[in-house]
Amino acid sequence: MAITSLKAGIIGTGFIGPVHLEALRRLGVQVGALCDLPDRVRTLADRLGIPQAFGDYRDLLRSPGVDVVHICSPNRLHCPMALAALRAGKHVVCEKPLAMNTRETAEIVKLARQAGTVFAVNYNVRFYPAVLQMRKLVAGGELGEIIHVNGSYLQDWLFKDTDYNWRLLPTEGGKLRAVADIGTHWMDTASFVLGAKIKSVFADLGTFHKTRKRPLGEVQTFARADAKLKYAAYPVKTEDFANVLLEFSNGARGNLGVSQVAAGRKNCIRLEIYGSKKSAGWCSEDPEMLHFGNRDGANETAVRGTPAFGEGATGFMDYPPGHVEGFPDTFKMLFRSIYGCIAAGNRCECAYATAEDGHAEVAVCEAILASHQARKWVKV
Ligand SMILES: NC(=O)c1ccc[n+]([C@@H]2O[C@H](COP(=O)([O-])OP(=O)(O)OC[C@H]3O[C@@H](n4cnc5c(N)ncnc54)[C@H](O)[C@@H]3O)[C@@H](O)[C@H]2O)c1
Incomplete structure (x- = not known):
């Protein structure tokens, strides 16, 4: 089919x-x-x-x-x-x-x-070619043993106390906001790249705007404040930012920063993997580039689609190097993979996140909230 x-x-x-x-x-x-x-x-x-x-x-x-x-x-x-x-x-x-x-x-x-x-x-995010390539490098042992990972997911669209969206309400979005909304993207990506699950966490959550103003009327995601709107104050029960220490099932450690009040960061996800041979890093603000760090030799940057980039994303790129593929293209590649699997009768090994993966990310969110409340490490 x-x-x-x-x-x-x-x-x-x-x-x-x-x-x-x-x-x-x-x-x-x-x-x-x-x-x-x-x-x-x-x-x-x-x-x-x-x-x-x-x-x-x-x-x-x-x-x-x-x-x-x-x-x-x-x-x-x-x-x-x-x-x-x-x-x-x-x-x-x-x-x-x-x-x-x-x-x-x-x-x-x-x-x-x-x-x-x-x-x-x-x-x-799994379907950025650079992310697929990092996954291949880790699986092939080219970075060596993974020592630790570092990264963040930062945005500024909820920076002002007048910025409003249903995500701010626990009844609409869940008990966690920044962590569940964007932090889970990072956690899913890191687990996907490492081929390892997050097994324990130590988290600190922060709410900068303890009270926000809700516009009277409906507001769309990423909408900007309007001087003509009337507002009603409400207490905020979800976090604006978070810092999380992580332990993965393969022994690697990690640290993740999440924020929706980081001025200047529109939609910035960054992942750096430090291995015993070399490091690899990628950031969505420069999605075509994969950076490698060496202890002795020169550091390197590979451009998507060139031989130096590698073959991990073969089949997940449509445009030649220099013709930027970004956020919308990840959806296209993800859906091509999902629909290909449906057409093949659901009998293939695919790279998309399954219901089990989605369940695992929500379980990490619950451990993060429990860790923040207890001020200690919590197992997922
Ligand atoms: N993968 C990503 O990069 C990404 C990015 C943004 C949002 N999301 C996720 O997508 C979902 C929607 O987010 P959004 O930013 O588009 O929100 P949104 O508020 O912009 O859109 C939600 C839509 O759902 C509609 N809706 C509400 N109740 C409904 C109902 N009972 N039946 C049918 N439609 C209903 C609303 O009218 C609105 O059009 C969230 O779960 C969010 O986490 C994912």
């Missing part, structure tokens, strides 16, 4: 839903159905050129014109939507974090195993 014969339906069309749509269209996958709030979904579907519009996700799941369901709604809705999609016999691509807590993620894992359809969690 060709992936172009598969039909997708997207639930949630705020910031990330359209990124899914665009990537699917680049692959030739038809997006036949959209679901969002009833008062806006028809207008959105017309604007995006999608034939079917549903104001209730259960109606989208009943549509025979949908093989794969993309869940791009706020975190609170991931679990009920994922379970219903699995029960309807659909393949699922669910946004991260997989759900609000491990009780929910465990339920999804159980049903996904029984269903036998493809279930993927949208940890797209």
